[in-house]
Amino acid sequence: MSSTRVPHGDPSSPLHTHPARNRHGRGARGPLLPVGVPRYTTRSAHFDQLVIDAYAPLHNAYFRELAGVDLAVDTIPRMRLSPDMTVFPDEIIADGPVPLGRVLQAGVDRRGNPTRARFVVFRMPIEQRAATTEERSELVTWVLTALVANYLNLDARTIDPDFPW
Template structure:
């Protein structure tokens, strides 16, 4: 999932676990398998699915995961609008849970809500948010949106080496 902005060179890319295909593997060609189910909605007698069950304008159209990804992109976009150039090349990733969560629970250590990984020789810095951990800490959608923004601001501030309050003026201020 990508979001482009009016500033050239800035993109927000979310981690896609399905994108890591093995070398040499390719998708089966559509001609070999025939049309997909979505492309072949109606059967040969004109019966079958006629359209979408949920319209895109209704709240249930997007999944919780898609709404969470959008919240992360909105927060990253807001920070880029404020700071600009220092955030070029930063990738924001969303994972379900952190690695080694079972060990953290066994040690009675609170699970991290996000992680900052510095840039390597191959790729730029990565800020990862853990969706399930953040959702567990919230009671409502408004709280979730505020907490997602706070975690994005905290990890970005860690990356830039500044205080979160100087990075975003509305950090930890609830509306």
């Protein structure tokens, strides 16, 4: 009888059958779906799709005015802000001292190339303020409505009569 030794915990081994440990009763560790399956998406991909879904009705309603505007999602606000700043400029949509979104006007970059206007939504501040998917969706819609209203120089209630601001 021949025995083959397999190093303990070698995931490339065909004999590796150790399930992920649940040491403290906190549930499964790791992704629920394997990375290779079509339904697997990351949290940031879910958020990106949420932003696209919330922006689509605004873009369709003001198609001609927003044709030259790009939409972007950034993880955190990357701006130089003064710590004693209590009032943000109009192009920054914030919840208290934390920016949630920003309008970047068209201009010229460092190399002299023209840039398009851009709406930037900040993912982490929005996710930290929303406990449920529904709250997150409402907050993203609120931020995008405020950004579009600022860009078009309109009152946000003109775009959405139920706007809470």
